[in-house]
Amino acid sequence: GYLCERIEMSKIQMAVLDLDGTLLDAAGRLSQRERQAVRRAVEMGVTVTVSSGRPYMFVKPLLDQLGLDVPVMCCNGAMVRDSKAIYYQSRFPRDKAQKVMEIARQNETLLYVFGADCIFCKPQKDVMRLFRDMDLEELMKRDGGMLVFCDSYEEALERGGDIVKLLIVEYDLEKYAKMKRDVLACGVWAVTPERYNLDICPEGVSKGEALKRVAGQMGIPLANILAIGDGENDLPMLQEAGIGVAMGNAPEDVRAGADYVTADVGAHGAALALERFILEEKHECCAGKVQRL
Numbered sequence: 001g002y003l004c005e006r007i008e009m010s011k012i013q014m015a016v017l018d019l020d021g022t023l024l025d026a027a028g029r030l031s032q033r034e035r036q037a038v039r040r041a042v043e044m045g046v047t048v049t050v051s052s053g054r055p056y057m058f059v060k061p062l063l064d065q066l067g068l069d070v071p072v073m074c075c076n077g078a079m080v081r082d083s084k085a086i087y088y089q090s091r092f093p094r095d096k097a098q099k100v101m102e103i104a105r106q107n108e109t110l111l112y113v114f115g116a117d118c119i120f121c122k123p124q125k126d127v128m129r130l131f132r133d134m135d136l137e138e139l140m141k142r143d144g145g146m147l148v149f150c151d152s153y154e155e156a157l158e159r160g161g162d163i164v165k166l167l168i169v170e171y172d173l174e175k176y177a178k179m180k181r182d183v184l185a186c187g188v189w190a191v192t193p194e195r196y197n198l199d200i201c202p203e204g205v206s207k208g209e210a211l212k213r214v215a216g217q218m219g220i221p222l223a224n225i226l227a228i229g230d231g232e233n234d235l236p237m238l239q240e241a242g243i244g245v246a247m248g249n250a251p252e253d254v255r256a257g258a259d260y261v262t263a264d265v266g267a268h269g270a271a272l273a274l275e276r277f278i279l280e281e282k283h284e285c286c287a288g289k290v291q292r293l
Contacts, residue, residue, distance in 0.1 A: 012278050013220045015041055016073075016211060016237065018229035019052040019062065020194060022247055022270050030065060037271040038066055041278045047218065049073070051207045051229070051237055053193045055114055055164070056081055057146050071217065075114055075165045076191065076233050077210030078201045080217075088213055089116060090205045092163035099186040100166050100200055101153040107179055112167040113156040120148045120156035165205075168198040191233040199233060208236025228273050230254065230265065245273045 015038075017023045023034055038048050048066075051073035052059055059072055060083070071082050080088040097113075104111035113120040150156040157163070168183070170176040180198055183190045190200045207229075215222050227234075227241035230250040238244030238258045246255045248264035255261050262269035 011224055012046060012226045012243070013224040014047040014049065014215070014218070014226070015274060015278060016049055016051050016214075016225060016227045016241065017270055018207075018231065018234050018237075019050060019054060019059070021230040021249060021265055022228055022234075023050070024062070025265050030062065031268065031271075033268045033271040035066065037274040037279065038068075041274055042068075044278065046278055047220070049214070051077065051210065051227075051234075053197075053199050053231075053233055055079075055119065057117065071214050073207060073210040073214060076189075076193070076199050076201050076205065077207045077237075078164045078205045079116070080210055080214055086116070087217065088210070089162065089164060090202050092165065092202050094157070094163075096186050096188055096202070097157060097163055097166060100168075100183055100188065101157065103179055103182050103186075104168055105153060107170070107175055109175070109179065110169045111153060111156075112169070113153075113163055114165045114167065115159075115161050116164060118146050118148055120150050120159055122150060122152070122156070164201075166200040168200065169196055170198070171196050191231070193231040193233045206236040207233055208240040211237050211240050226273070226277050228262070228270050243277060245277075 024030055041048050047070060048068060049070045049072050050059055053076045054074060056074045056079065059074055063069065063072065069083050071080050071087055073080055078090040079086065101111060111121065148159065150159060168179060170179060176196065176198065180190055183198065183200055187203060188200050189203055189205055190198055193199050211227065212222065215225060222240055223242035225241040226243045226245065227237045228245045229238055230247035232251065232254060235254050235257050238246060243260065244258045245260045245262050246258035247262060247269045262273045
């Protein structure tokens, strides 16, 4: 059946949203509907923040659009920071990073090394696919170089300093599945945030752990948090939050693991969830869109 009971406005103190496929559409755009829902939630005194697989440098422009300057969870929870400080940063064990790099080398696939403030990779044509909506030359110049090309994975490892996460991009799905199994055998956390991408973080890192860290820092009980997401990497966050809402475009296992399922990203599922659980709107355009599993 559909959700019909009243959710008290005072219950939700924080809303945590994934970006790609949740707050942002397939083209990476923020709609006016989502923008307004976030603004109105903030006006009601709710802390609205973001949890993303993206590094902070690619989250900050959206925060600026929304007028938010709160601790955000980046790189799948491997880093928690705002514009003023880094509150938490995981460090990828060097030996495990080398094992993952060897898997990438053997499979001749594209690997990105994420440091705290920049991304290192070998110059391959497929780099253009990942950064298709961005100006590569601008990325290489901005803030001393957000994107740095290296001649080898070893160079990337050395120049990366404290590595936050690794990312493999592979468009051959059979090869992708095998590499994911091999990477998991290295004793790391590896998830599929979206098709072709394999996000790799140290063991113990997840969006769920990061949410507990931020909630504790801000003194907000997990029971009073609304989390919304669409990817495999979002599931730990959805399960830690008092109310976990999966997008309609989420994979079946993510939808099954959430408390509720909203509409897909093209039908403003994130805004609908904010409107229902925080803004308490019962108007017809919202009715019946957030389902109880």
